[in-house]
Amino acid sequence: MERRWTADVQTCPRENPIKLGESLTPGKRQPNPVNTLEYDTIIIGAGMSGLAAGIRLANYDQRVCILEKHWTIGGLNSFYRTGGRNYDVGLHAITNFTPAGTKKGPLARLLRQLRFRWEDFELSPQIGSAVVFPGARLGFTNDIEFLKSEVAREFPTQRDNFQRVLAELTDYDDLTQENFGGSAREFLNQTISEPLLVEMLLCPLMWYGNARENDMDFGQFCIMFRSIFLEGFARPFKGVRLILKHLVRRFRALGGELKLRSGVASIQVEGDRAIGVVLENGQQIHAKRILSSAGIIETQRLCEDLTETQPALAGQLTFIESISVLDRQPKEVGFPETIVFYNDSDQFHWQRPEQGLCDTRTGVICSPNNYLYSTEDGNLEDGIIRLTTIADFDSWTHLTEEEYLRQKMWWYDRSVASAVRFIPDFRSHVIDTDVFTPKTIRRFTSHINGAVYGAPEKRLDGTTHLKNLFLCGTDQGFVGIIGSIVSGISIANQHCLREA
Amino acid sequence: MSPAEIRDEIIDILSVIAPDEDLSNLNDEQSFREQLELDSMDFLDIVMELRKRHRIQIPEDEYSALASMSSTVQYLAPKMAEI
Numbered sequence: 043m044e045r046r047w048t049a050d051v052q053t054c055p056r057e058n059p060i061k062l063g064e065s066l067t068p069g070k071r072q073p074n075p076v077n078t079l080e081y082d083t084i085i086i087g088a089g090m091s092g093l094a095a096g097i098r099l100a101n102y103d104q105r106v107c108i109l110e111k112h113w114t115i116g117g118l119n120s121f122y123r124t125g126g127r128n129y130d131v132g133l134h135a136i137t138n139f140t141p142a143g144t145k146k147g148p149l150a151r152l153l154r155q156l157r158f159r160w161e162d163f164e165l166s167p168q169i170g171s172a173v174v175f176p177g178a179r180l181g182f183t184n185d186i187e188f189l190k191s192e193v194a195r196e197f198p199t200q201r202d203n204f205q206r207v208l209a210e211l212t213d214y215d216d217l218t219q220e221n222f223g224g225s226a227r228e229f230l231n232q233t234i235s236e237p238l239l240v241e242m243l244l245c246p247l248m249w250y251g252n253a254r255e256n257d258m259d260f261g262q263f264c265i266m267f268r269s270i271f272l273e274g275f276a277r278p279f280k281g282v283r284l285i286l287k288h289l290v291r292r293f294r295a296l297g298g299e300l301k302l303r304s305g306v307a308s309i310q311v312e313g314d315r316a317i318g319v320v321l322e323n324g325q326q327i328h329a330k331r332i333l334s335s336a337g338i339i340e341t342q343r344l345c346e347d348l349t350e351t352q353p354a355l356a357g358q359l360t361f362i363e364s365i366s367v368l369d370r371q372p373k374e375v376g377f378p379e380t381i382v383f384y385n386d387s388d389q390f391h392w393q394r395p396e397q398g399l400c401d402t403r404t405g406v407i408c409s410p411n412n413y414l415y416s417t418e419d420g421n422l423e424d425g426i427i428r429l430t431t432i433a434d435f436d437s438w439t440h441l442t443e444e445e446y447l448r449q450k451m452w453w454y455d456r457s458v459a460s461a462v463r464f465i466p467d468f469r470s471h472v473i474d475t476d477v478f479t480p481k482t483i484r485r486f487t488s489h490i491n492g493a494v495y496g497a498p499e500k501r502l503d504g505t506t507h508l509k510n511l512f513l514c515g516t517d518q519g520f521v522g523i524i525g526s527i528v529s530g531i532s533i534a535n536q537h538c539l540r541e542a
Numbered sequence: 543m544s545p546a547e548i549r550d551e552i553i554d555i556l557s558v559i560a561p562d563e564d565l566s567n568l569n570d571e572q573s574f575r576e577q578l579e580l581d582s583m584d585f586l587d588i589v590m591e592l593r594k595r596h597r598i599q600i601p602e603d604e605y606s607a608l609a610s611m612s613s614t615v616q617y618l619a620p621k622m623a624e625i
Contacts, residue, residue: 102590102593102594103594143562145578145579152584154559154560154583154584154587155583155587157558157561159561202594254592462576467543482610532583535586539586539590540586540602
């Protein structure tokens with residue numbers, strides 16, 4: 043199926059650039075041999091983190107330019123249109139949902155920092171989700187009390203142990219990130235004596251934010267646990283594009299400049315500092331500092347002073363997404379849940395497929411229809427069920443074009459056949475499908491290996507080998523829509539605002 | 543600016559940073575952190591707004607002076623006297 047991209051986000055007119063080599067006195071203008079532009083901060087990548095950082099800096103009067111390689115914004119959290127229908131790329135749910143008026147937590151923090159009202163994001167909460175393993179099911183909602191009751195029902199001996207897990211988690215401070223390292227599995231095994239419960243708790247947390255294979259950093263575990271189980275899921279009726287449009291509009295209103303189709307070819311270096319970038323079209327842009335959301339290794343590769351990078355440290359976890367459009371609402375085929383995380387054995391395997399293009403033993407099934415939308419909005423016209431399956435990047439990229447299209451159809455069938463062991467079989471109601479693969483994810487995110495959650499080793503303080511080059515976004519540490527936005531804000535605050 | 547005007551300015555900054563807060567009953571002696579649940583990012587915004595509006599530089603090791611309304615006004619009074 044040919045994919046057509048929405049083109050409603052265009053580059054904005056250039057504002058505020060100062061040309062180097064130009065005299066301030068008209069009439070005595072010097073020739074401008076290098077044709078460079080000068081900014082306070084260049085941001086690489088117009089995803090959630092780059093846009094959020096841009097808003098912070100532009101709000102405090104910096105000249106900011108965001109450079110986006112792709113022809114649309116959003117990165118992993120982008121959107122597209124095909125066959126007359128709108129789809130989100132990465133979005134299943136926005137995590138970290140807290141109700142209006144909540145003062146604590148990442149959502150409240152980002153709204154304050156970016157000067158948005160809670161209502162601006164038009165978030166509707168989830169209906170209810172579940173983790174399903176053979177013979178065991180844990181339902182959860184945006185109210186942790188329900189999950190507690192589910193744990194007590196399914197694992198009566200673990201009621202107090204689960205309470206102990208909760209007590210340990212609430213002490214974790216995601217602003218200081220102390221004790222980030224350490225094994226989440228080890229922590230859970232010491233606290234919970236029923237191995238199946240450990241696997242069932244890890245399953246959704248790893249699916250929605252773990253770049254590391256098999257185990258999870260303790261800090262990442264705490265962040266994900268809070269974002270999913272203690273806070274919760276929500277979605278704007280209009281999808282992720284609503285949030286992106288708010289961010290882009292605000293950034294431009296503050297005088298920020300966004301350049302699409304402007305891939306960075308290299309970061310220019312003098313001594314221990316970055317001085318600017320060269321775009322793929324040869325244009326040079328200078329800045330006092332650079333903030334990159336491209337990823338750790340991806341950013342290193344751009345630096346002209348580094349001849350060797352360590353691709354072995356790149357992330358490995360990537361997915362295919364099988365999207366089914368139904369002839370009715372998903373609840374009418376017996377799928378009322380917002381999200382179901384399934385695994386077909388007692389052991390949850392979170393790793394790159396050892397053989398073949400995909401590993402269908404585990405998956406995530408979700409529906410954008412199954413949220414508590416307002417009565418004015420009603421529900422989405424199309425019934426949609428999305429299914430995510432672990433995939434192997436290399437296998438997908440080494441196919442011929444013909445074989446690629448064939449494998450997409452084959453793995454759609456295999457993945458859905460695996461999923462309908464855990465939810466009612468909806469296949470007779472499918473009227474349209476779309477599949478995207480690790481190649482698609484790579485195109486949107488530019489992440490090596492199409493690794494959705496980036497590299498396993500995060501750079502929590504955002505620093506690099508250069509004094510004025512910083513990292514934000516996935517490889518800084520926070521993931522998800524809210525996490526990425528907070529990442530952009532916190533790195534902009536820490537490294538780009540104070541000294542300005 | 544007089545101390546009373548500085549206080550009004552800080553209230554205005556707080557209303558930008560935390561638009562949902564009712565600031566009419568703010569206790570000047572109690573910390574912002576306790577009353578408004580401001581975190582370190584919010585305190586940075588107070589500093590940045592003062593810089594943006596009045597070009598006042600506050601070194602990072604003096605942020606603690608902004609703990610409550612009364613300590614903030616006391617700290618800013620000499621810096622903003624000429625404004």
